[in-house]
């Protein structure tokens with residue numbers, strides 16, 4: 197396969213989405229620079245295993261370099277940008293998780309606000325062709341007009357995590373407006389699948405179901421999420437990143453502002469009880485359910501309207517919840533077996 201000249205910088209590349217995206221770019225013969233500070237928000241062994249998966253692909257194709265480095269350290273970032281001059285930057289490095297932002301807001305301040313600002317600055321200074329960054333469905337807060345549309349005005353974040361993601365969208369817009377930096381924000385909707393995050397429901401539930409421990413079900417089970425399989429997220433992000441410069445984007449005052457924001461979800465809310473049933477089937481074990489009130493910062497329902505992304509890059513999610521949970525559970529069983 198012909199190799200591409202473009203250099204792609206992926207931050208958060210040891211994370212769930214970042215590692216899968218690095219594999220996608222490498223498999224398509226791009227040069228990829230990965231950066232991650234490997235923080236211990238969850239088990240770092242999982243992060244190193246994901247990096248090992250990337251190394252295995254690299255030996256077959258692509259061109260890959262990894263740096264253990266933090267986006268909140270602008271001096272280190274500057275060295276990497278200076279040396280590799282990335283064409284496209286995909287910023288996935290962030291402190292994720294709604295609930296943890298109640299306990300440790302400082303970590304969100306550093307990575308999601310200061311770190312994100314550093315990324316914007318570097319992209320401006322090194323004249324990056326396109327910056328893509330992760331926003332989140334949590335920006336919609338308590339909005340009830342389903343499905344969520346990108347045009348909704350968002351100024352009531354329910355958690356500090358959501359506040360940092362709304363802030364990222366504002367910061368990005370201002371850089372696109374003033375410096376004409378082409379930027380795309382992607383509002384990811386509950387991503388699940390192999391190599392997922394241990395702090396999210398699919399892994400917490402699976403762990404407890406298998407070890408016959410109760411699973412906590414918040415809001416007494418009245419919850420639904422637009423669960424989106426990792427491959428669909430990766431494909432959508434890949435297509436957006438390569439969409440060449442966001443030229444001719446004018447705002448309502450006819451200003452040229454190369455800035456876009458898209459929902460990226462499956463486009464169908466799934467009842468949490470149904471999600472649990474699928475896991476029970478996959479593991480052939482009945483879950484012990486422990487119903488609890490809703491947690492502060494949590495939202496009841498998410499539901500993405502993905503029409504705009506479909507029009508922009510032809511995004512069409514392919515993996516149904518039934519198939520996705522089956523694939524996730526198959527991976528999880530093997531992952532547990534392979535644990536030392």
Ligand SMILES: NC(=O)c1ccc[n+]([C@@H]2O[C@H](COP(=O)([O-])OP(=O)(O)OC[C@H]3O[C@@H](n4cnc5c(N)ncnc54)[C@H](O)[C@@H]3O)[C@@H](O)[C@H]2O)c1
Pocket residue numbers: 207208209210211212213214231232233234235243265266267268287288289290291292293306307311330331332333383384385386387388393
């Ligand atoms: N997974 C989801 O369902 C979901 C939903 C909405 C938005 N997002 C967003 O997508 C992005 C990726 O999420 P994920 O699920 O892969 O999370 P993840 O925690 O698995 O990956 C994030 C990675 O970034 C790294 N990181 C954190 N702070 C850093 C810093 N300051 N410098 C360098 N690296 C740093 C972490 O070590 C981690 O490996 C995040 O921005 C997250 O907020 C994820």
